[in-house]
Amino acid sequence: MTRALIEWYARAARDLPWRDPETTPWAVLVSEFMLQQTQVDRVLPRWAAWVERWPTPSALAIDEPGEAVRVWDRLGYPRRALWLHRAAVEIADRHGDRVPADIDELLALTGIGPYTARAVAVFAFGERHPVVDTNTRRVLARAVHGRAAAGMPAAADLDDMAALLPEDRAGAAAVNAAAMELGAVVCTARAPRCGECPIARWCEWRGAGYPDNAPAKRPRQARFAGSDRQARGRIMALLRRSEGAVAVERALEAAADGGVGDPEQPRRAYDSLVADGLLVEREGSARLP
DNA sequence: AATTCGGGGTT
DNA sequence: AACCCAGAATT
Incomplete structure (x- = not known):
């Protein structure tokens, strides 16, 4: 199944700029901040403007936080812009203007949590760790656990993903990226396109006849209008x-x-x-x- | 463990 | 109008 995932990813992955091998760890980190709860299409132009204006952490660190908020524009959750600026200061001060590759050092930075820390370590530095986002959790829920949807985030998610990773770092990074990509473009929340899924043959949920067994979801988000x-x-x-x-x-x-x-x-x-x-x-x- | 935090696209 | 989104910090 992981082999099929890797082959599919090599063939079908979207050509996103932060996946370019030439992209710096800092630019990858910026993309991960922006992609927190925000779709790729909305991030693309903001990311390009950001990394052009601030190509290094220190370039951002010496600028006003408010400028970060301004360039963030309408990406949402403007605190993320503030936190990214704060992280830039921390990287410039504590890490010699170099984004750390160590999970714990990444976790110590403002605005970086379990997902972003591993995403940077794996996608910017090629380290071998499980990376679990909302897409991955849905793919695991369906393909491995035979459920229609993922439950609440749990530490076990990391173990599930780790169990799928090949030994070599490049392969592990590819499987991490492929699981996310699959959830984003094929194994989608509403209407999964199983006809295009490279791992449909192994999918437990499909094998069980698509049971309606989704676990309780998080409480509904309050309406935005008037909030x-x-x-x-x-x-x-x-x-x-x-x-x-x-x-x-x-x-x-x-x-x-x-x-x-x-x-x-x-x-x-x-x-x-x-x-x-x-x-x-x-x-x-x-x-x- | 539950809340709060944006804003836009999709169904 | 509800749902969903490359989550994290706070309480």
């Missing part, structure tokens, strides 16, 4: 397009504009941005950090 998150987003959009600072009143109005009328929502959104360090208030005006 505090949307109000935060409106303030962030205003700050991004404002050259310098804006009056606090303007920021609160932006939060309320199009809102659901909750009189406390603008202040709640504003304060949470301050708490996150995405908004700095000084002398009655608000600006990016």
Whole structure:
């Protein structure tokens, strides 16, 4: 099955720029930050702009965090831009401007968790580790465990993936990438294209006749329209397009504009941005950090 | 273990 | 309108 995965990946993988062997570990790390909960098509242009402007961690580190937030644009979860800037400072300070290849050193960086640490170690440095993202978890759930969908993330996911990896580093990296790619383009959440799947013959879920046995999923995400998150987003959009600072009143109005009328929502959104360090208030005006 | 955090594309 | 997305930090 892993051999089929590797062959399929070599033949059918999308030609994504961060997969180019010439891509630096820093640029790979940037791609992984941006790809957290964000689709490839939306990341492509932002990634290109980012790595051109900041080709090294130190280039970003000496710039203002707010500039990172600005270039991040509408990728969502703007805290990631702040965390990526923070990670750049940490890499410049603690690692001599070189992205570490060690899992624990990567995990110690701001904004890097279990997935991103292993993804960087494997895809940027060719280390041998299991890499498990949401795509991989779905592929494992179906092909190995015969389930329609993955359950909650668990430490066992890493063991499942590790069990599939060949001994050699290059092969292990290829299987990691192939499992992710398969989940992204073939073994999709809604309508899997089993007719195009290279491992359909081994798939336990398919073999069992596609039982409707999906485990309990995470609680439904609250609606975005009218949410505090949307109000935060409106303030962030205003700050991004404002050259310098804006009056606090303007920021609160932006939060309320199009809102659901909750009189406390603008202040709640504003304060949470301050708490996150995405908004700095000084002398009655608000600006990016 | 449960919440919070964006915003856009797909069904 | 609900679902889904190369997750991580916080509580």
